[in-house]
Amino acid sequence: MANRQDGLAEALDTEQRTVSWLYGRLDAARERAREALREVYARGGAAGTRQARVEREVLAAEQARRLAQLDAVERGLCFGRIDDADGNTTYIGRIGLRDEQHESVLIDWRAPAARPFYVATAADPGGLVRRRHLHLKDRVVVGIDDEVFDLEGMSEGDRRTLVGEAALLAALRRGRTGRMSDVVATIQAEQDRVIRSALQGALVVQGGPGTGKTVAALHRAAYLLYTHRDTLERRGVLVVGPNPMFLRYISQVLPALGETQVVMTTVGGMFPGVTAAVADKPAQALVKGDLRMAALLAEALRRRQRVPDGDLVIELDGLRLRVPHGTCLRLRDRARAVRLPHNMARKLYVTELLKELARAEARALEESLHIEELDIPDEPELSEPLDLEGDLDELDIELASRRLWGEPEVRAAVEELWPELTPQRFVAELLSSPEELEAAAPAGLSWRALVRPLESPWTVGDVPLLDEAAELLGEDDSAQRVAARREREEQAGEERYAAEVLQVTGVAEQGILERADVLAERHADDGIGMTTADRAAADRTWAYGHVIVDEAQELSPMAWRMVMRRVPAKSLTVVGDLAQTGSAAGARSWGEVLDPYLEGRWRVERLEVNYRTPVEIMRVAADVLRSFAPDEEPPESVREGESEPRALRLPVEALPGVVDEELAAIGEGRLGVLTPDARHARVSALFPGSGLEAPVAVLTVGQAKGLEFDAVVVVDPAGILEQSPMGGQDLYVAVTRATRRLTVVYEDKLPSVLSRLA
Numbered sequence: 141m142a143n144r145q146d147g148l149a150e151a152l153d154t155e156q157r158t159v160s161w162l163y164g165r166l167d168a169a170r171e172r173a174r175e176a177l178r179e180v181y182a183r184g185g186a187a188g189t190r191q192a193r194v195e196r197e198v199l200a201a202e203q204a205r206r207l208a209q210l211d212a213v214e215r216g217l218c219f220g221r222i223d224d225a226d227g228n229t230t231y232i233g234r235i236g237l238r239d240e241q242h243e244s245v246l247i248d249w250r251a252p253a254a255r256p257f258y259v260a261t262a263a264d265p266g267g268l269v270r271r272r273h274l275h276l277k278d279r280v281v282v283g284i285d286d287e288v289f290d291l292e293g294m295s296e297g298d299r300r301t302l303v304g305e306a307a308l309l310a311a312l313r314r315g316r317t318g319r320m321s322d323v324v325a326t327i328q329a330e331q332d333r334v335i336r337s338a339l340q341g342a343l344v345v346q347g348g349p350g351t352g353k354t355v356a357a358l359h360r361a362a363y364l365l366y367t368h369r370d371t372l373e374r375r376g377v378l379v380v381g382p383n384p385m386f387l388r389y390i391s392q393v394l395p396a397l398g399e400t401q402v403v404m405t406t407v408g409g410m411f412p413g414v415t416a417a418v419a420d421k422p423a424q425a426l427v428k429g430d431l432r433m434a435a436l437l438a439e440a441l442r443r444r445q446r447v448p449d450g451d452l453v454i455e456l457d458g459l460r461l462r463v464p465h466g467t468c469l470r471l472r473d474r475a476r477a478v479r480l481p482h483n484m485a486r487k488l489y490v491t492e493l494l495k496e497l498a499r500a501e502a503r504a505l506e507e508s509l510h511i512e513e514l515d516i517p518d519e520p521e522l523s524e525p526l527d528l529e530g531d532l533d534e535l536d537i538e539l540a541s542r543r544l545w546g547e548p549e550v551r552a553a554v555e556e557l558w559p560e561l562t563p564q565r566f567v568a569e570l571l572s573s574p575e576e577l578e579a580a581a582p583a584g585l586s587w588r589a590l591v592r593p594l595e596s597p598w599t600v601g602d603v604p605l606l607d608e609a610a611e612l613l614g615e616d617d618s619a620q621r622v623a624a625r626r627e628r629e630e631q632a633g634e635e636r637y638a639a640e641v642l643q644v645t646g647v648a649e650q651g652i653l654e655r656a657d658v659l660a661e662r663h664a665d666d667g668i669g670m671t672t673a674d675r676a677a678a679d680r681t682w683a684y685g686h687v688i689v690d691e692a693q694e695l696s697p698m699a700w701r702m703v704m705r706r707v708p709a710k711s712l713t714v715v716g717d718l719a720q721t722g723s724a725a726g727a728r729s730w731g732e733v734l735d736p737y738l739e740g741r742w743r744v745e746r747l748e749v750n751y752r753t754p755v756e757i758m759r760v761a762a763d764v765l766r767s768f769a770p771d772e773e774p775p776e777s778v779r780e781g782e783s784e785p786r787a788l789r790l791p792v793e794a795l796p797g798v799v800d801e802e803l804a805a806i807g808e809g810r811l812g813v814l815t816p817d818a819r820h821a822r823v824s825a826l827f828p829g830s831g832l833e834a835p836v837a838v839l840t841v842g843q844a845k846g847l848e849f850d851a852v853v854v855v856d857p858a859g860i861l862e863q864s865p866m867g868g869q870d871l872y873v874a875v876t877r878a879t880r881r882l883t884v885v886y887e888d889k890l891p892s893v894l895s896r897l898a
């Protein structure tokens with residue numbers, strides 16, 4: 141025993157010396173960055189030439205970013221060490237650090253050299269003799285876990301100082317904080333495969349609750365940004381999550397991994413300028429999410445490109461301008477035939493229509509003059525019949541067109557025949573018009589579910605419709621295109637200049653900065669201080685380099701159509717669990733949602749170990765899963781719980797008592813009260829001050845998707861089962877949110893799927 145204690149003390153001592161030295165290197169790197177920043181600021185304020193300003197901005201922003209990155213890795217800077225059979229030792233950390241001789245002394249967890257730390261197993265140690273986890277509190281090494289792969293291959297000293305307790309289980313025992321934390325120190329081999337999978341193509345990560353899908357997807361984002369920085373810094377990475385609550389929950393993971401350049405949003409947030417937080421009822425969600433909505437929208441838009449019943453007649457200053465019906469038809473068909481989006485084809489239509497109106501005006505004028513034929517013998521040309529229309533030349537028509545375009549009557553006619561539409565106006569007007577919906581709906585689509593008042597708030601299901609509408613309508617981007625061309629020309633100059641800045645200042649050598657073109661782009665004149673993420677988030681047509689969709693089973697086919705538009709290269713990570721699908725419009729199979737875009741070019745990785753829910757709770761969850769998916773296997777839990785889950789028959793008003801009891805049992809951790817949608821307000825009122833950051837959060841099951849709590853109280857399970865056709869899936873999600881304790885509270889009858897708790 142004494143020997144073991146001595147061995148531990150010796151090992152802690154050795155590791156402490158290394159860790160203290162590494163923190164010294166971190167402090168030195170921070171000081172260098174701070175010094176560089178001071179130097180940039182010392183060069184003066186906003187004055188100076190444009191080049192000098194760009195130079196300052198480039199350097200200041202890069203140094204500030206570097207400093208923020210160095211600050212973010214303070215906690216748990218170094219968490220692992222691997223020793224190979226040749227006697228080499230490598231320390232693994234949140235970022236890479238070098239010593240004065242530029243030798244690598246700490247390896248970034250994402251670098252290839254760190255990989256053995258994550259993938260070595262007893263069966264396949266990959267040349268390692270030992271993997272060691274270091275547990276730090278602030279800058280002090282407080283614990284060590286060893287996994288030995290080859291005792292024979294270790295030195296006498298190393299054998300003496302072996303220390304062991306599974307690092308993973310220690311990590312899993314930690315109390316929850318209301319925010320997800322990174323697992324960089326304990327990534328498991330199956331997760332590592334997901335994280336380091338190639339950038340190209342689509343990867344589906346399918347796994348039951350608590351298998352670390354979200355955490356693996358976020359580490360993958362950090363890994364891809366590290367490995368493909370050139371491509372991804374320029375194009376950006378988008379993470380799509382199920383709801384704002386979830387985004388808040390995961391918001392700290394990427395910054396703690398040193399990445400701040402990722403855009404995070406929900407489906408409801410993907411149309412710039414619209415914030416849709418209201419969920420649709422299942423019947424609406426189903427229809428709005430149906431791919432046939434694309435055809436409906438296209439047809440409804442065609443119907444807004446009209447032809448008058450008879451001739452087009454406009455009264456203008458006592459003249460009747462008449463464009464024959466047949467001409468109107470021809471103009472409309474010609475404008476449609478160019479196959480441009482509606483608002484762009486409209487330009488052509490208006491131009492042509494104005495010409496026709498100019499001619500009609502000449503004709504009307506001719507008639508109004510009542511001059512039939514003049515017969516003046518000495519002036520033969522005057523005796524020609526008057527032909528004002530025939531006499532119009534190009535210039536006359538052009539001038540007349542412009543004048544006519546200023547007339548309100550003409551504008552009103554065009555508005556009627558081929559209106560200029562925003563996506564918002566088009567969709568809102570369509571959904572409030574049963575006649576138009578009926579006329580445009582493909583056979584079999586239950587369009588009646590869509591009808592609603594004109595001023596209704598936007599729902600999540602509307603956003604893919606707005607996006608589709610924006611595609612059909614097109615934006616008038618000719619001015620933007622000219623500006624973009626000019627910007628590109630300027631950028632070529634800026635790139636050259638940024639490269640010089642890097643060279644002259646020597647910053648490039650410190651390994652801080654990336655390619656000059658990336659820098660120049662980020663600091664182009666109109667966007668000083670704007671990051672790729674800022675620009676991408678504001679631009680509906682931005683093409684991301686990679687998109688990660690979490691809780692992907694919830695997306696409707698129309699939402700997939702929108703997501704796929706954002707990633708033309710089809711480089712995606714799709715993370716989800718088909719057994720947890722809660723939305724009526726959600727996925728039943730991955731092929732069904734992905735094949736329309738990827739034609740089988742997607743691969744699946746499965747995660748099968750549940751790191752969240754203890755065995756006892758998982759037994760209850762397995763009963764629920766069997767009730768709606770008899771062939772599905774629940775994931776296997778890695779740990780035993782501290783108590784048996786229980787069911788209590790109580791009125792809702794008695795909940796605070798139960799919650800107090802549970803809070804006392806979990807100590808520092810967090811508790812979630814999960815309710816059916818209809819009961820949320822009533823239960824929330826019992827817990828003033830509750831929230832994600834508070835000890836108690838009261839949430840609907842939809843809001844709790846992807847989250848977890850030390851203790852969970854599920855209220856009214858029968859209500860959850862009955863609230864939608866996917867009630868079984870909802871109850872499965874609810875009972876799998878607990879990391880330690882589960883209590884089910886019911887008023888009337890316990891549903892039979894929970895009879896194990898009776």
Ligand SMILES: Nc1ncnc2c1ncn2[C@@H]1O[C@H](COP(=O)(O)OP(=O)(O)OP(=O)(O)O)[C@@H](O)[C@H]1O
Binds near residue numbers: 311321326751847
């Ligand atoms: N390798 C790991 N080391 C430590 N903790 C882990 C590891 N993998 C997963 N976990 C923990 O397990 C819990 C579940 O992970 P996560 O939320 O990513 O699962 P999920 O598959 O997305 O679950 P769900 O589908 O239920 O939303 C989290 O607390 C996470 O930190």
